[in-house]
Amino acid sequence: MEVRRLGPEDTEAFVKVRLEGLQTDPDAFGATWEEEIRRPMAEWQERLSQGPEGDSGYFGAFVAGELVGIIGFFRQRGLKARHKASVVSMYVREAHRGTGVATVLMQEELAYLRQRGDIDQVQLSVVTTNHSAVRFYEKMGFLPYGLEKRALKSGERYLDEMHMYLLLHD
Template identity: 65%
Template sequence: MDIRKLGPEDAEAFAAVRLEALKNDPDAFGSTYGYEKNRPMEEWRARLSPANEGENGYFGAFADGEIVGTIGYFRHKGTKARHKAAIVSMYVRQDHRGTGMAAGLMQAALEYLKGLGDIDQVQLAVVSSNPAAVRFYEKMGFQVYGQEKRALKAGDRFFDETHMYLLL
């Protein structure tokens, strides 16, 4: 298992995995396949730009040279909130689940965020209807701090989210 920070050269492979995630697990993400599939490749490259270093980015897990999982992060904006970061867009391809890749991705992201030196809290939100994901995040040390009713809406369906945090 190889895990590393993604760069613009990974944009096409990253886009393919992200679109797969949105197609396979549409209820788990805030965006949609229909919206993201029309995103120009230049925007995918910009998401992975080194110019964003320390503010936002993505890590990829690789098997046989192919991206099979991703995790993203972003630092909160504002002077009084910059000590916090959020984990977003976690996804591992179905045939690589249960292999430790999700834990490896999370550990890489958390080590990176801790290494920035001024982030001491990491937050995430997970769809409440996915108890396996909630349990995974709890195993990684995250604690629940709240529930948001109707956090996401797809058509006329609503999804609640569980909000979690980890102090570094």
């Protein structure tokens, strides 16, 4: 398995995996397949361009040259919140779940954020009914700090989200 930062050259593979995740596990994401399918390719490429300061981006896990998992991050922009980053869009294709792909993706992203030296805290949100994801994040060291009732609405159903954090430096 190879894990690396994704760039604009990975756009086609990234879009395929991202859209698959939105169809396979729609409750796990704040975006919908219907929204994302309409996004222009140039916007997807911009997402993967990493920006001049590397304050956002995605990592991908490749097995035999195929993208099988993704994880993203973005750094908060405000001066008083720039010490925090958020984990977003984590997804591992079904055939590769339980193989350690998610762990390696998270470890790589956290190592990148830790190595920067200017990010102290990583946050994420997870739908409370996604028990395997909650357990995974706890295993990775994330702790809950809040519960947001009705954080997402899908049709007539509401989904609650648990907010979690990890301190990178003591």
